[in-house]
Amino acid sequence: MTxxxxxxxxxxxxxxxxxxxxVEITGKLFTGRDAMHKYVYDGGKLPVSLENQIVYHCxxxxxxxxxxxxxxxxxxxxxxxxxxxxxxxxxxxxxKGVIGKGGMxxxxxxxCKAFGCCYFHAVGGAAQVLAEKIVKxxxxxxxxxxxxxxxxxxxxxxxFPVVVTMDSHGKSLHEDILNLSxxxxxxxx
Numbered sequence: 001m002t003x004x005x006x007x008x009x010x011x012x013x014x015x016x017x018x019x020x021x022x023v024e025i026t027g028k029l030f031t032g033r034d035a036m037h038k039y040v041y042d043g044g045k046l047p048v049s050l051e052n053q054i055v056y057h058c059x060x061x062x063x064x065x066x067x068x069x070x071x072x073x074x075x076x077x078x079x080x081x082x083x084x085x086x087x088x089x090x091x092x093x094x095x096k097g098v099i100g101k102g103g104m105x106x107x108x109x110x111x112c113k114a115f116g117c118c119y120f121h122a123v124g125g126a127a128q129v130l131a132e133k134i135v136k137x138x139x140x141x142x143x144x145x146x147x148x149x150x151x152x153x154x155x156x157x158x159x160f161p162v163v164v165t166m167d168s169h170g171k172s173l174h175e176d177i178l179n180l181s182x183x184x185x186x187x188x189x
Contacts, residue, residue, distance in 0.1 A: 075127030
């Protein structure tokens with residue numbers, strides 16, 4: 001069964017989600033990559049509030065057509081490189097979700113549990129399919145400072161498909177799979 005998660009993203013809604021839940025998100029998503037994470041971690045202030053929002057680790061391909069931004073590709077980027085920063089963004093910006101691929105580590109998991117946030121896994125290699133779930137670009141922030149792929153893009157999405165792989169209860173599918181794999185490898189060796 002797919003769970004529909006719609007704006008506003010509240011702690012109550014997020015805490016209902018569990019590892020393994022398939023979710024379709026409708027509402028706002030904000031992209032955020034390396035430049036934005038380090039900027040905020042180092043004390044920089046964003047020109048837009050991300051409180052109770054979801055940050056998508058994505059460097060989208062966006063072009064201007066007839067005076068409007070059009071998203072051509074919007075696949076997830078590897079999340080783990082944001083691990084040194086993500087916990088602080090969850091805490092300070094009051095994020096309710098993070099989307100990416102590949103999972104994140106202990107600090108992020110602890111922040112998810114403490115502050116009511118989930119890590120959602122989006123399918124890698126499906127950039128065009130995911131772009132079709134973006135119905136509108138509401139704005140772009142810090143384009144001059146960071147450049148297009150690193151800018152903060154504000155998307156309006158409908159039924160954006162993800163899976164909860166780290167929940168607000170301290171469970172991590174990534175950790176479970178690592179433990180199972182390590183155990184299986186030890187048996188083989």
